[in-house]
Amino acid sequence: MSTHPLLSVDQLRVEYPVRNRPPFRAVDDVTIAIGPRETVGLVGESGSGKTTIASAVLGFAPATAGTIAFDGEDITGATRHRRRRLSASLQVVFQDPYSSLNPSRTIGKTLSETLRPHGSPSKSEVAERVASILERVGLDPGAADRYPNQFSGGQRQRIAIARALIVRPRLVICDEPVSSLDLSVQAQVLNLLRSLQDELGLSYLFISHDLAVVRRISMRVVVLYRGRVMEAGPAAVVYNDPAHPYTRALLQSVPIPNPNLQRARRTSRERSTPDLPSTVKPESCQFAPRCPWAVDVCREQQPPEELTSEGVFVTCHRWREFGALPSRHQSRRRQTSAPDCGSPQATGRVG
Amino acid sequence: MSTSVPVVDRGAKPSGGNPRFFRRLLRRPVAIVCCAYLAVLVGVAIVAPIAMPSVNSQNAGDLFGANQLPSWSHLLGTDTLGRDVLSRLLVGDRVTLVGVVEALVVVLVLAVPLGLAAGYLGGWTDRVVTWLADLTFSLPAVVIIIVVLSVFPTSMLAGMATFGVIAAPGLMRVVRSATLPIREELYIKAAEASGLSRTYILTRHILPRIAGVVIVQASLLAAVALGVQTGLAFLKLLVADPAPSWGGMVADGTSVLLLHPWLIIPPGATIAVTMLALSLLGDAVRDAAVESWSAPVRTKRAAAKAAPASAGTTPPAGARLLTVQHLSVSFPGREQDVRVVEDVSFGVAAGEIVGIVGESGCGKSVTASAIVGLLPGSGRIDGGSIWFGGKDLARASEAELRKVRGRTIAFVSQEPMASLDPAYRVGFQIEEALRRHRGLSRAAARARALELLRDMHFVDPGAVARRYPHELSGGMAQRVAIARALAGEPELLIADEPTTALDVTVQAEILELIRELQMTRQMAVLVVTHDWGVVADLCDRVVVMYAGQIVERSDVQSIFDTPLHPYTEALLASNPHLEPEAATLPMIPGTVPPPGSWPAGCRFSARCRYAVAACAELEVAIEAPYQGHETRCIRYGQLTKT
Numbered sequence A: 001m002s003t004h005p006l007l008s009v010d011q012l013r014v015e016y017p018v019r020n021r022p023p024f025r026a027v028d029d030v031t032i033a034i035g036p037r038e039t040v041g042l043v044g045e046s047g048s049g050k051t052t053i054a055s056a057v058l059g060f061a062p063a064t065a066g067t068i069a070f071d072g073e074d075i076t077g078a079t080r081h082r083r084r085r086l087s088a089s090l091q092v093v094f095q096d097p098y099s100s101l102n103p104s105r106t107i108g109k110t111l112s113e114t115l116r117p118h119g120s121p122s123k124s125e126v127a128e129r130v131a132s133i134l135e136r137v138g139l140d141p142g143a144a145d146r147y148p149n150q151f152s153g154g155q156r157q158r159i160a161i162a163r164a165l166i167v168r169p170r171l172v173i174c175d176e177p178v179s180s181l182d183l184s185v186q187a188q189v190l191n192l193l194r195s196l197q198d199e200l201g202l203s204y205l206f207i208s209h210d211l212a213v214v215r216r217i218s219m220r221v222v223v224l225y226r227g228r229v230m231e232a233g234p235a236a237v238v239y240n241d242p243a244h245p246y247t248r249a250l251l252q253s254v255p256i257p258n259p260n261l262q263r264a265r266r267t268s269r270e271r272s273t274p275d276l277p278s279t280v281k282p283e284s285c286q287f288a289p290r291c292p293w294a295v296d297v298c299r300e301q302q303p304p305e306e307l308t309s310e311g312v313f314v315t316c317h318r319w320r321e322f323g324a325l326p327s328r329h330q331s332r333r334r335q336t337s338a339p340d341c342g343s344p345q346a347t348g349r350v351g
Numbered sequence B: 001m002s003t004s005v006p007v008v009d010r011g012a013k014p015s016g017g018n019p020r021f022f023r024r025l026l027r028r029p030v031a032i033v034c035c036a037y038l039a040v041l042v043g044v045a046i047v048a049p050i051a052m053p054s055v056n057s058q059n060a061g062d063l064f065g066a067n068q069l070p071s072w073s074h075l076l077g078t079d080t081l082g083r084d085v086l087s088r089l090l091v092g093d094r095v096t097l098v099g100v101v102e103a104l105v106v107v108l109v110l111a112v113p114l115g116l117a118a119g120y121l122g123g124w125t126d127r128v129v130t131w132l133a134d135l136t137f138s139l140p141a142v143v144i145i146i147v148v149l150s151v152f153p154t155s156m157l158a159g160m161a162t163f164g165v166i167a168a169p170g171l172m173r174v175v176r177s178a179t180l181p182i183r184e185e186l187y188i189k190a191a192e193a194s195g196l197s198r199t200y201i202l203t204r205h206i207l208p209r210i211a212g213v214v215i216v217q218a219s220l221l222a223a224v225a226l227g228v229q230t231g232l233a234f235l236k237l238l239v240a241d242p243a244p245s246w247g248g249m250v251a252d253g254t255s256v257l258l259l260h261p262w263l264i265i266p267p268g269a270t271i272a273v274t275m276l277a278l279s280l281l282g283d284a285v286r287d288a289a290v291e292s293w294s295a296p297v298r299t300k301r302a303a304a305k306a307a308p309a310s311a312g313t314t315p316p317a318g319a320r321l322l323t324v325q326h327l328s329v330s331f332p333g334r335e336q337d338v339r340v341v342e343d344v345s346f347g348v349a350a351g352e353i354v355g356i357v358g359e360s361g362c363g364k365s366v367t368a369s370a371i372v373g374l375l376p377g378s379g380r381i382d383g384g385s386i387w388f389g390g391k392d393l394a395r396a397s398e399a400e401l402r403k404v405r406g407r408t409i410a411f412v413s414q415e416p417m418a419s420l421d422p423a424y425r426v427g428f429q430i431e432e433a434l435r436r437h438r439g440l441s442r443a444a445a446r447a448r449a450l451e452l453l454r455d456m457h458f459v460d461p462g463a464v465a466r467r468y469p470h471e472l473s474g475g476m477a478q479r480v481a482i483a484r485a486l487a488g489e490p491e492l493l494i495a496d497e498p499t500t501a502l503d504v505t506v507q508a509e510i511l512e513l514i515r516e517l518q519m520t521r522q523m524a525v526l527v528v529t530h531d532w533g534v535v536a537d538l539c540d541r542v543v544v545m546y547a548g549q550i551v552e553r554s555d556v557q558s559i560f561d562t563p564l565h566p567y568t569e570a571l572l573a574s575n576p577h578l579e580p581e582a583a584t585l586p587m588i589p590g591t592v593p594p595p596g597s598w599p600a601g602c603r604f605s606a607r608c609r610y611a612v613a614a615c616a617e618l619e620v621a622i623e624a625p626y627q628g629h630e631t632r633c634i635r636y637g638q639l640t641k642t
Helices: A050-058 A080-086 A107-113 A123-136 A141-145 A153-165 A183-200 A211-217 A235-240 A245-253 A259-268 A296-300 A329-336 B005-010 B020-026 B029-051 B085-121 B123-137 B141-151 B156-183 B186-193 B198-234 B246-255 B261-290 B300-305 B364-371 B398-404 B426-438 B442-455 B461-465 B474-488 B504-521 B532-538 B556-561 B566-573 B636-641
Strands: A007-018 A021-034 A039-043 A065-070 A090-093 A171-175 A203-208 A220-225 A228-234 A305-307 A313-315 B322-332 B337-348 B353-357 B380-388 B409-412 B492-496 B524-529 B541-546 B549-555 B623-626 B629-631
Touching: A007 A050, A021 A039, A021 A050, A021 A203, A021 A220, A021 A228, A039 A050, A039 A211, A050 A090, A050 A171, A050 A203, A090 A153, A090 B186, A107 A123, A107 A141, A107 A153, A107 B198, A123 A141, A123 A153, A153 A183, A183 A203, A183 A211, A183 B566, A203 A211, A211 A220, A211 A235, A211 A245, A220 A235, A220 A245, A228 A235, A228 A245, A245 B504, A259 B532, A259 B556, B020 B029, B020 B261, B029 B085, B029 B261, B085 B123, B085 B156, B085 B198, B085 B246, B085 B261, B123 B156, B141 B156, B141 B198, B156 B198, B186 B198, B198 B246, B198 B261, B246 B261, B322 B364, B337 B353, B337 B364, B337 B380, B337 B549, B353 B364, B353 B504, B353 B532, B364 B380, B364 B409, B364 B492, B364 B524, B409 B474, B426 B442, B426 B461, B426 B474, B442 B461, B442 B474, B474 B492, B474 B504, B492 B504, B504 B524, B504 B532, B524 B532, B532 B556, B541 B556, B541 B566, B549 B556, B549 B566
Parallel strands: A039 A203, A039 A220, A090 A171, A171 A203, B353 B524, B353 B541, B409 B492, B492 B524
Antiparallel strands: A007 A021, A007 A065, A220 A228, A228 A313, A305 A313, B322 B337, B322 B380, B541 B549, B549 B629, B623 B629
């Protein structure tokens, strides 16, 4: 047994050049580790750097500092040749199922080309693998001869998943794979990803702006804001008992589908300041300008990363004070937050 | 309104460089004529020099019969040296076509790979290639060709190849700029992540996508090359006497222009017709290529007025602010019109917030845009009425609609950025709306605009008013869009997925803002959304749509407590925010049927877990089991028991 994780991102920093100004730091000091058969969720709003992290892992965005290692091997500045070999174990599913399939190529061609860089299997073998993977993601093998425009968004996303899985990778990066799908289809795709994981022993880096979706599929979540990790830990704990004010704001902002409960929730919501000009001192807490709890120290010093008793890393100067806050529904969940707990949270989520 | 329309178009999208393209091309008479003409030219170019070998070396014909007009023995007359014009024209065809082909080959071989490389690889490759192209652009083309031809006298290859090199940068730029947007497509990223080589991506993914552009440009370049070829031949630079060429024949004719004007007509007309054929073919190719994805011309208002009078011509008694009755909307499809909204009826009372909920393709956005007469493309209202302020908007003229739009009904779309003009400061855009709708003076409009921005909870309205749309975040842009929508003091605000493109923390602010506006201004709001959370947060009443129909109508609390349609129930259950952490999420099997292929009977029956045989047989009518709670389901009794 190897001791290293399958993917380890260590103190990653990604900067983009900006004309006449210091470079824009999209990702700063982010550390993530994903073990075999594990799903780590990456949550954040637009501009949080979650997609940049995925791009860096895939080699599309160069890391300014830090390292990315796959199965113990440093792939931070991997050559095209190395990337080609890597693609046998590392694949990706993108958000937009319309842009991610070439409209002028049949599904069969799109799926089989993924096999090209990895040996040259015979025609019949390729056809067989295409048919079997299509069947596995719930599509008719006859789909191979058709063009993407004959499929709906959900079906296209299944095809995109099939394309990633046909080489039998070990890690799949899912960049907002369900956010452009309808609710009813979203559940289908999430369930599919889950069962494929069990069956094929996959690891996922699952990126989403929706903490509720991430919680469904991830064992651990990392909450990002402006390129920095705000909070990271077991999914159930972070979701039910968020330690960081940003995570709390994220959870409280989602309107819940129940008018009475939503009314109550609205009144108890901690108001964060609406979006403000985008320059924040690098040596401060990035969330401070919007944080309802921010004090002077938050604007002056970068908070340290601290470990809570529940195994959550939190980057906040004042996190210890929030444990005692009475008004939050999440704090009531403290006692029921064991990861495998099947408590009736559907009815009890909001007090 | 962007969500539903693609569903209509989906079936009509082309699948790139497929064989259907040629069938589409040959459906056009112009294309058939051009192709036939060019085919004849190619045939002649092959056959004529073989059939009439003597023409190429014929120095003189019957000198006594020179400069004759057409006759039976010489169909196109004879030239200054008594040679037959027709046979010279036919034999000269080969040299002309060869010249065009040589030029074209050189252009394509240079421009396509370089353009692809520059566009796809970017960086240094792009810079060097673009720099070389600019350099070539600055060269005097004609001079260079003449210099080259003085080194290689009467060398067709040298002349036309030089022309090809000089013409290549133009096509190269076209290829490069066609490649740039394709490089950003996710399927290119996916191919790269799969470890496919660059050559493979260029030839298999990018090249087929730009083929249409290249074909059009090539046919136009061929016409230009023909012009250049005949021009050089005219100057006797390409073809040595006595071999015939079209340009040379024109030159021959011009020398006796006054005495014998007929002589320039056969070669001149042939050159003109050939260039015309090449250009027209280019147009036909382009039209055939874009035919399937370009929307037909808007004709909707004229058609809408002819809407069948399925409803009365007077507003219904006890009318609410807005009453939609039996509304149907169609879009023209490939063979016949496709219905996307069918028999939709609902009302919005003054000061009330009503939500239209459904998944993409259910017709919710189309319904909302039909109310203000802003149907995308060539969609049209083909039934029902929309009563607002004593008028039927479904029958209103464009001028009447313009009066209503923005003034009494305001519209906020999903993409706030797209609804603001990037060229003007946002303050000016709000002022403009105020002056148009309310007739305010410039100063009053400015003051009112700042007031509106303050109502949108901007801390510094003055600073926001001075910004351009691109300087705003998504949430700020949506607040500005709402401020502008409110300029006309509307009685009804239609918000089409107002928060879908926004982050959740920003969404919460916008929802709060809409609720506050509704309360302080007693404004009615019609919200189109797919998000049950938004419905729960905002709405008083809800209309649920599925496959173009209303399936359930109710007040907001009952729809969450006791949904009466299996679709509503299943949709609510599949929400990841609600369900306990079970191993699998409850889900609805299958997909929403696209417009045009709606099943008979209940449209949801194929996906419904309560369905019985009767569901798929008869069209299901809306019924109201409870006061104010209606459903389009014959089995709703089963739902309420579970």
